[in-house]
Amino acid sequence: MRLDQLEQSKLGTKAVRLFQRRVFYVPGYDPFPPRRYRELYRKEAAEQAAVSGYDIVLLPQAGAGPGWRVEADIGGKAQAEIEVLVWSDLVQQSMAQGILATYAQLLRTAWVYIGSGALFRLMRLRKGPMIAALYPILFLLGQAVLAAVVAWGVGVGVGGISHWSVGAVAGLAAGYAVLRGFRALDHRIFVYYLMHDYAFTAAGGGAYPAALAARMAEFGAKVRAALAADVDEVLVVGHSSGAHLAVSVLADLIRGGLPQPCPALGVLSLGHVVPMVSFLPAAGRLRGDLAYLSQCQEVTWVDVTAPGDGCAFALCDPVAVSGVAPAGQRWPLVISAAFTQTLSPERWRALRWRFFRLHFQYLCAFDRPGDYDYFKITAGPLTLARRFAGRAPSASRIVTPLNRYRSLS
Incomplete structure (x- = not known):
């Protein structure tokens, strides 16, 4: 084979390489095992694919962790391994009252x-x-x-x-x-x-319980191992109470130094309740992690909430309202899932009074999808940074610092 043919062959091989992503999902305070999220993803991905006209298939997890694998064609082919970072056992213990x-x-x-x-x-x-x-x-x-x-x-x-x-x-x-x-x-x-x-x-006045802090360190080790793998993006998704856990895990990870070379690193916080913790006197660690992550260049942080979600602090910049926004704040990019626009009137009427179901809508299909699409983000061929490049934050976001406690640790 001639040299130019060899180079063309190499380029061809590179061109058809699938986009590879590792996703780590941090659930909120939930006693249910990871299979609940696998089945939710399976059902809602199929519904979104039918609406949006793309292909997505769920397969068994290739690794040892609790999760699943996704192969999709969403304007380009991609593969993703999704792992749930489990703390449901800690939730079950705390509920045994x-x-x-x-x-x-x-x-x-x-x-x-x-x-x-x-x-x-x-x-x-x-x-x-x-x-x-x-x-x-x-x-x-x-x-x-x-x-x-x-x-x-x-x-x-x-x-x-x-x-x-x-x-x-x-x-x-x-x-x-x-x-x-x-x-x-x-x-x-x-x-x-x-x-x-x-x-x-509230048990620790905003401080992480020792058992949860140890579990978060285990989460960070898993994310670090993924960053050393041959993938295009590592994405950490935190929902509800899992959003502030994801922030602290990523802040600790970046402080410790990232492996080089390193794939794109993103954190997606959904339906956050950060002020319920950061407004408490002993939440110095979380406030410090919020301030630190908000100015990191090594990560892209997108925060998604919706005014229709009565269980979340909708459009509240978790860093700013906690009173710890540094002068060089870059993140998060606060955007709205805009349920009243991304759900049809019929769908919105069916869901608007189902408060707990709406709190999980970020993980579900939209019948009138906008620029936020959970399945494009987790299974599509673009990194979080590329997908939201140039996107302006929601004009109605709240940045007023109302927190009385602003100490950092």
Whole structure:
């Protein structure tokens, strides 16, 4: 073969090389195993492909981690290995609380947010997440009042025809049965789930629990190993509470020095609740990580929320509102998923009052997709940096620094 033919052959081989990506998904406070996210991705990717006219196939994970592999043709062919960074076992442990222990959590958590003054500043930021935060408190108190009324009624009734001590025991049993009944319905009303979520965040006053900090170090080691592989992009996706975990993992990783050469590195935060943590007095590590990552040139950070998501701090720049934006802030690029525009009127009407489902819409298909498309980002042939190059932040983003606590560590 002549030299020019050999060079052409090499170029041809290079031209058909598929775009390769490693994706690390950090879920929020969720007790469910990774297969839940695999099945969600499978279902929603198929729906988005039908709407947008591209091909996407899910295959078993090539590596040992919990996840899946994607092959797609979305204006160009690409392959992605998606791994879920698991902390559901820690969530399950934190949720293993009895009824009385949950009420004790309510009192401690309320004191952390009220006593620190964080609650009142958070209310000035966004009302939706505050309604979500007050929801479990009000409903738990309402359940307690109803249980007390039932206990009193049964106690008086039974005591009237028997000894008062028998009535007291019967009343207590009836009241506790009411509380147990509400607990059994929690898979539908999410009162205990949300209470455990906020209690987990508030337990250390905003500091990461030791077990979670150790797990995050394990996450960082996995991402570092991927950066040394022959891929085009490493993308870390954090959803809900997983968004601030992703920020801290990436900040630690970059501080430690990246391998050279290094593929493109991106972080995509979705539906973040960062102020619920960063506004607490002991959240110095998170505030330091926010400030550090916001000026890193080694990463592209895109933050996506939507005003229609009542559980997220929509369009709040997590760095700026936390009061730690440095003079050289570059990130994040704050954009809106604009549910009222990217979902058809029929689809929006079906979802608008399903608050928890809307909080997961970032991971789902849009029937009127805009420039945010989860499947293009995770399975398409463009890096996060190229896809959003030149994109201006949403004009309605909130950057007012409302945090009382601004110490960094």
